[in-house]
Amino acid sequence: MTFSGLILRNLFRQRTRTALTMLGIAIGITTVVALGAVTAGLRASSSAFVKAGGADFLVAQRGASDLSFSTLDEQVADQIAARPDVERATRVFLEVADTPGNPFFFLLGYDPGELMQEPLRMLAGERLSADRPDALMLGSEAAAAFGAGVGDEVRLEGRTFHVVGIYAADDDWRDAGAIAPLRTVQEIARKPDVVTAVHVVAARPRDPDRVAAAIEAELPEVATIAGPEEYGKVDQGFEILDAANLAISLLAVGIGAIGVMNTMIMSVFERTREIGVLRAVGWSGPRVVRMVVAESLFLCVLAALIGIGLGVLASRLVLVVPAVSSFLTPAYEPAVFLRAVAVGVVVALVGALYPSIRAARLSPMEALRYE
Amino acid sequence: MSEPLIQARGLEKAFEKGRIVALRGMDLEVAEREFVAIVGPSGCGKSTLLHLIAALDKPDNGRIRVGEHELESGRHLSRYRARHIGMVFQLHNLLPSLTALENVQVPMFELGLGRRERKERARRLLALVGLGDREGSRPPELSGGERQRVGIARALANDPPILLADEPTGSLDSESGSRILDLLETLRRERGLTVILVTHDAEVAARADRIVRMLDGRLLGEEWAPRPEPVGAGAGAQQSAG
Incomplete structure (x- = not known):
């Protein structure tokens, strides 16, 4: 014993x-x-969304209670994009849409030109183009949920969208959501000239921390988030x-x-x-x-x-x-x-x-x- | 004459804030390897005396020394109990959820013995008390006499020099009781134990070398059992006033 x-x-x-x-x-x-x-x-x-598309960090409104409530003036986004130490700045508008069976469907607005630079894996169809405001790209999970494919019509927020492409994304938000032209999503949200956040890739030689610190110093109304530990800056959730x-x-x-x-x-x-x-x-x-x-x-x-x-x-x-x-x-x-x-x-x-x-x-x- | 193993002087002990006085200046000396029976009517303080020797309680007054241990100091008493005292209770006090073999091992944890050594030692002790074939039985599956023998094996677990038995035959029939006393005598002889046995049964007490009589918490008198004398000499009980 x-x-x-x-x-x-x-x-x-x-x-x-x-x-x-x-x-x-x-x-x-x-x-x-x-x-x-x-x-x-x-x-x-x-944090996967923060790094979406290979971004080094995300820029959003400082002190926002939730990332989806963040609003950045497009001029601010332009200022960031124009910086010499920024290689790529992708504006995104995050709209939470109410769809049958999912009241938290992420409809993401991207500028078609900027989206072309994003390393997004296309499973079918093509990306958004500047001349089609009703075009929609569905994430693979969303496509499965809707049972929709390229060429189908999908209704979101009272609008009819035409599915032009299906993509696979590493982050849940985009994979279970959809991407539409930035202007269209801004119209739906009735918030012209603002975006939710900007994904930033630092220019070479890449020193994202220094770039993020410089942006925060220059633009006190914004916060940069490189990882989950910084998420509290823009989301108190x-x-x-x-x-x-x-x-x-x-x-x-x-x-x-x-x-x-x-x-x-x-x-x-x-x-x-x-x-x-x-x-x-x-x-x-x-x-x-x-x-x-x-x-x-x-x-x-x-x-x-x-x-x-x-x-x-x-x-x-x-x-x-x-x-x-x-x-x-x-x-x-x-x-x-x-x-x-x-x-x-x-x-x-x-x-x-x-x-x-x-x-x-x-x-x-x-x-x-x-x- | 060599120094007694146990020396108690002027022991006093009261319970319930002095309402019940168990010992009123009790003196006792016990030599090494002696078999002493303490007798007296219920409430005379004999069990209390045994508990003080076992360091299960402390005297209110008086001194008690066992070997080099001054028990009234109250220090290292667990260690003293574990290494020097084997206690046999009237109601055996075995742990009901443990087998006979496991019950015997319980005191050995204090010695820091390994698992295998504990088990082997417990097996030897159960065989010594004649229960080698009942090691897997739990107390409810054993007779009164068997339980008491497990209790004795447990008391010997740490190879103590002193065995204290509080009415060990009190709850047994006469045959079982007699076997327990035989066992105690054998153990005492073969292992060189000092045995102090508390009883109110004169027949049980008669098996001891010496009978210590108590009354009202005091020593009343002592009797030595007759010893084998040279041929021609008489053999009779000696008696001294207490």
Whole structure:
């Protein structure tokens, strides 16, 4: 028999109680994992859009609450494009369209001339041309969702578009969305002369950080984003999600710790006489503490593993909703799982603190007299 | 004469804020390898005395020394219990979820023995108490006498020099009780143990080298069992007033 074997034996003496405690913690950790994976997925798809078309960084309105609300004057975009340290500046207008089955369909407005410079992989048909305001390119996922091909008509925002091409994009936003001429999308949004953002490729010798810093210095109303860590400059959504994630983690720790403490206190109370025997045969107080803490740790880490499994499952289930799957692929970053295990460990330690100290402080004689 | 292994002087112990006085200045000396029975009516303090020797409790007053351990200091008592004391309880106090073999291994964790060594040692001890074939049985599957023998094997787990038994036959029928006493005597003889046994049964006490009588928390008197004398000499019990 090993010490850990003894721990397991103790835990599974009250199977129902152990299982229910584990379930409670697992549900909390499921939420932590699912939300973490969704947040990481959103961050990944957003940053994929930032780098769309091989861009070094994206320029948008500083302080916008959401990237889709960003507005940049086209003159600003022109200023950026005219810079000698910028090789390519692609203006984009992001319009969220309501389509049957997907209220968050991304309709992206691009200048046909600028789009020609974009390294977009065409699966069928051709790109937009300046003389066709009703032309539309569909991402491969959107084409599948619409069941549309080149030559078909698609209605978006009350307009009829003619599908001229199907493309494949690395980022979810464009692959599940559509591209129409910039002027047309501006008309639909009733926002002439503004764009949402500008994708920038720095000129050689390429030093995107320096170029981005120079643009921000020259144009205080804009922010440059090179990666997910800078996304908060133009979109506070992630900060809100991060805060929600932290709050849920803390809540899971709080509720979980109370549950574990309750379980461990009951377990210690029930085994008072046994703990007295252990002390009588020579077990030290620290060994009794180790036993109670190890039981709690085992329970919580197992619950964390179950919670991780359920969390992954829950985040996959979210994808059943087409509106969600169009712009989100959950990302299972190690940090998400580490956070889940950390929640489990903290719950175990906090929950076992009082019961283990109580168990260790029991006078062997009092414990042996306990009925 | 060599120094006694156990020396208790003026032990006092009360419970429930002094309402119940268990010991009122009890003195006791026990030599190494001696078999002492402590007898007296219920509530005379004999179990309390045993618990103080086992360092399961601390005296309110008085001194108690076992070997080089001053127990009233309250330091390193777990280590003392683990290495020097084997405790046999009236109600065996085995852990119900563990097998006989596992129960015997429980005290060994404090010695830092490896898994295999713990298991081998526990097997030898179960064989020693005649339960080599019951190692996989859990306490509810064992008879009262068998449980008590597992309890004795557990008490010997860390090879302690002192075995303390609190009414070890109290919950057994006379045949099982007699076998337990035989076992204690054999162990004491073969392993050189010092045995202190608490009982209120005169027949049980008669198996000891010395009977210590207690009343109202004090030493009432002591009797030495007759020893084999040279031919021609009488053999009778000696008695001294306490």
